[in-house]
Amino acid sequence: MKSFVYARATDATDALTRGAAEGARYLGGGTNLVDLMRETIEQPTALVDITALPATIEETPGGGLLIGAAVRNTALAEHRAVRTRFPMLTRAVVAGASAQIRNMATVGGNLLQRTRCAYFYDTGGSRCNKRHPGQGCDAIDGFNRSHAILGTSPSCVATHPSDLCVALAALDAVVHLAGRDGERTVFLVELHRLPGEHPEIETVLRPGELITAVEVPPLAFAARSTYRKVRDRSSYAFALVSVAAALEVREGAVHDVRLALGGVATKPWRASRAEEALRGRPATAESFAAAAHAELAGARPLDGNGFKVDLTVRTVTAVLEQLRGAEA
Numbered sequence: 001m002k003s004f005v006y007a008r009a010t011d012a013t014d015a016l017t018r019g020a021a022e023g024a025r026y027l028g029g030g031t032n033l034v035d036l037m038r039e040t041i042e043q044p045t046a047l048v049d050i051t052a053l054p055a056t057i058e059e060t061p062g063g064g065l066l067i068g069a070a071v072r073n074t075a076l077a078e079h080r081a082v083r084t085r086f087p088m089l090t091r092a093v094v095a096g097a098s099a100q101i102r103n104m105a106t107v108g109g110n111l112l113q114r115t116r117c118a119y120f121y122d123t124g125g126s127r128c129n130k131r132h133p134g135q136g137c138d139a140i141d142g143f144n145r146s147h148a149i150l151g152t153s154p155s156c157v158a159t160h161p162s163d164l165c166v167a168l169a170a171l172d173a174v175v176h177l178a179g180r181d182g183e184r185t186v187f188l189v190e191l192h193r194l195p196g197e198h199p200e201i202e203t204v205l206r207p208g209e210l211i212t213a214v215e216v217p218p219l220a221f222a223a224r225s226t227y228r229k230v231r232d233r234s235s236y237a238f239a240l241v242s243v244a245a246a247l248e249v250r251e252g253a254v255h256d257v258r259l260a261l262g263g264v265a266t267k268p269w270r271a272s273r274a275e276e277a278l279r280g281r282p283a284t285a286e287s288f289a290a291a292a293h294a295e296l297a298g299a300r301p302l303d304g305n306g307f308k309v310d311l312t313v314r315t316v317t318a319v320l321e322q323l324r325g326a327e328a
């Protein structure tokens, strides 16, 4: 690990001042960044610890939430309003990592964690366009069982690893940002970029920009929502496929639905095509499967991960059937 300076920011203004320095990085729980520094993939000259920034979860008018970026993942999952009004959020958080990591990890850091592609981590000889732009990608013709089938490019097929982001994508969450030029908001689904020809540019964040909060707008039927994660082991593993869903059925038909996918795409994937295919349709297993197929029409499986197409269809169908059952 290269040497660096460390400072704990007292407030957002202090963080922005310190974060403007060349080579500075914000530090949440450090559960991803410090690992990347040990591997020399990230080599910041300064760490600006933002864990003294507000770590509150405020309930907004109408039933939404404003979640401070420094809130720990465990605190988010345990919050009463989150558990009762947005259970998919709690389920997504507890499906990720281990209790010890969730106790350290922050909401802001979870949004900006980097891919778990094994070639990205292999600094001992693998080619990776995210680490070294233009170098090539050893995953595309390599062992790509866990890689993406949606949103890929000839430059990168890495999945986005966050479970929390999938639930936030389904819920139309908004990310609050602060920069030296002022504050702005972006939708969570627009925070992460598709890889295109520049997979090394992963988000729309500007240099030195700080995530201050994540806002979840009110959504009454999200009280009947869930998150299901399919993985090789029942804990401590990243998703092969995951589904965040909320469903509102009226008189046997889908009145409204929210769907997002994890483990299959290069960014948290809002399944808008599936949602469109479902609204107004009978709430049956056939409609659910047809909608999932519509979403996956654009999938581009690699040699090792074609199984994800069928697994996604089955998982979406099973989750929606579960939510329909809960409605009855």
Ligand SMILES: Cc1cc2nc3c(=O)[nH]c(=O)nc-3n(C[C@H](O)[C@H](O)[C@H](O)COP(=O)(O)OP(=O)(O)OC[C@H]3O[C@@H](n4cnc5c(N)ncnc54)[C@H](O)[C@@H]3O)c2cc1C
Binding pocket: 025, 026, 027, 028, 029, 030, 031, 032, 033, 034, 050, 069, 070, 095, 096, 097, 098, 101, 104, 105, 106, 107, 108, 109, 110, 111, 112, 113, 161, 162, 163, 164, 209, 210, 211, 212, 236, 237, 238, 239
């Ligand atoms: C063994 C292991 C298993 C895991 N399994 C899962 C899993 O199954 N599912 C899952 O979703 N995650 C998993 N994780 C990842 C874990 O959730 C992330 O490491 C964690 O969420 C990152 O949060 P952090 O606060 O520690 O971020 P840090 O490591 O501190 O930071 C991560 C990045 O975010 C930036 N950053 C942090 N806060 C801010 C801010 N407020 N504004 C701007 N930039 C910021 C940092 O500069 C850095 O670039 C796993 C991690 C480990 C080590």
Ligand code: SF4
Binding pocket: 115, 117, 118, 119, 120, 127, 128, 129, 130, 131, 136, 137, 138, 139, 140, 155, 156, 157, 158, 199
């Ligand atoms: S898939 Fe992306 S992260 Fe993985 S080796 Fe290829 S370029 Fe790197």
